[in-house]
Amino acid sequence: MNWFTNYFYGNQNNNINVEEVEKQFYLIGDDSDDSLVKVIVSLDGGGMRGYLTILLLKEIQELLEKDLGITCHIIAGTSTGGILAYSKLYDVSNDELLDMYRKFGKKIFPSSAMDVMHNIISEGTLFSTKELIKSLKDNFAGRDMSHRKGFVVTVAEDKCSHEKSAKVFANYENPSTHLHDDSNVDVVDILRSTAGIPGLFNQYENSKYIYYDGGFQYNCNLPIALIEAKALYPNKKLLFISLGTGYQKSERVQYHFTNDQTDSKVERFINSLNSQGKPFLRSQQMVGSIFDLTKNLYRLYKEYLKMPKTSEILSKFLLDHRDDPDIFTYRFDCQLEFPINLHDSSDKAAEEMERSVKDYVNDPNNNFKKSLSNIKKLIDLKQ
Numbered sequence: 001m002n003w004f005t006n007y008f009y010g011n012q013n014n015n016i017n018v019e020e021v022e023k024q025f026y027l028i029g030d031d032s033d034d035s036l037v038k039v040i041v042s043l044d045g046g047g048m049r050g051y052l053t054i055l056l057l058k059e060i061q062e063l064l065e066k067d068l069g070i071t072c073h074i075i076a077g078t079s080t081g082g083i084l085a086y087s088k089l090y091d092v093s094n095d096e097l098l099d100m101y102r103k104f105g106k107k108i109f110p111s112s113a114m115d116v117m118h119n120i121i122s123e124g125t126l127f128s129t130k131e132l133i134k135s136l137k138d139n140f141a142g143r144d145m146s147h148r149k150g151f152v153v154t155v156a157e158d159k160c161s162h163e164k165s166a167k168v169f170a171n172y173e174n175p176s177t178h179l180h181d182d183s184n185v186d187v188v189d190i191l192r193s194t195a196g197i198p199g200l201f202n203q204y205e206n207s208k209y210i211y212y213d214g215g216f217q218y219n220c221n222l223p224i225a226l227i228e229a230k231a232l233y234p235n236k237k238l239l240f241i242s243l244g245t246g247y248q249k250s251e252r253v254q255y256h257f258t259n260d261q262t263d264s265k266v267e268r269f270i271n272s273l274n275s276q277g278k279p280f281l282r283s284q285q286m287v288g289s290i291f292d293l294t295k296n297l298y299r300l301y302k303e304y305l306k307m308p309k310t311s312e313i314l315s316k317f318l319l320d321h322r323d324d325p326d327i328f329t330y331r332f333d334c335q336l337e338f339p340i341n342l343h344d345s346s347d348k349a350a351e352e353m354e355r356s357v358k359d360y361v362n363d364p365n366n367n368f369k370k371s372l373s374n375i376k377k378l379i380d381l382k383q
Helices: 047-064 080-089 094-108 113-123 129-140 187-194 222-232 249-255 260-276 290-304 310-320 347-362 368-380
Strands: 005-008 037-043 074-078 149-158 164-170 209-213 237-243 327-332
Touching: 037 080, 037 222, 037 368, 047 080, 047 094, 047 237, 047 347, 047 368, 074 080, 074 222, 080 094, 080 149, 080 187, 094 129, 129 187, 149 187, 149 222, 164 187, 164 209, 164 222, 187 209, 222 237, 222 310, 237 368, 249 310, 260 327, 260 368, 310 327, 327 368, 347 368
Parallel strands: 037 074, 037 237, 074 149, 237 327
Antiparallel strands: 005 164, 149 164, 149 209
């Protein structure tokens, strides 16, 4: 069986009591460790802006002196975040990921209009699905996956009912979900399923489903990550670290979130421990002229961009769990000075993302270092 078992959510109100013991050394991600707080890393979708997410992961690593993407208990990703999450399950370093994105980005997302036209004529998509598959195979096929838990989010359309539902591919089984019969999905197809943006690429499909980019419903996958974490680690303190892919100046009001409340919550929790001790514990068939075909592809792409806003999902999550004593949520994301498209693989875009991350972590108003210090305190807590 492939490590990634395909399943989707059933009754989310089941009472779950799961005890899984992995035969590993004492990493944060080892279920047999004595960590008081379980760490869940959640990575947004955003195409080539996943480069910014990697930069954030690298900055976090430098301050914590550990790669959270590799040492966390659960890592979850949507679209480009799914590729990153999967990479971390293979212990790919942040420097390797930065190099990988710079190289395969230019292959998958060429800037030449002639290249785009060639893709439309030869494959019926704006960008080359063949190149995407080749790049994924070159980077992932044949590697051994770790025992740490991870999943990617996709949206599956039932070919009979045409109903769409959020779905995940995970490298573990969850008794609280209804398992599907396509658990032997190839690694590359798993990643195609979470990054299947209509119009840009041919979508992955099997006999039952057509898979769409997970960003259609959960570009920010925190709600799903919470369901998983609660089922796998009942009665545990949960630390969610959510990483974005950048937002525009005009979106600052919606997308800028402060970690101040979480910092205060963590500090109160740590102080209580110090005083009281530890608590109890698919492809489209298109016909017509090349003009009509191109127009249709862009229409599909624009429909994708109307997905639920990350800010709306995130705001609701933070509000719903603000006063939950067992949940701590940190959000790290950066403001971009100019718009960067999902398919922008230019050096200019990379440089802007690098600048934005540096400015973000060094801005004293963001309290980045303070938040990382509090994260470290939570991670270091033992039962």
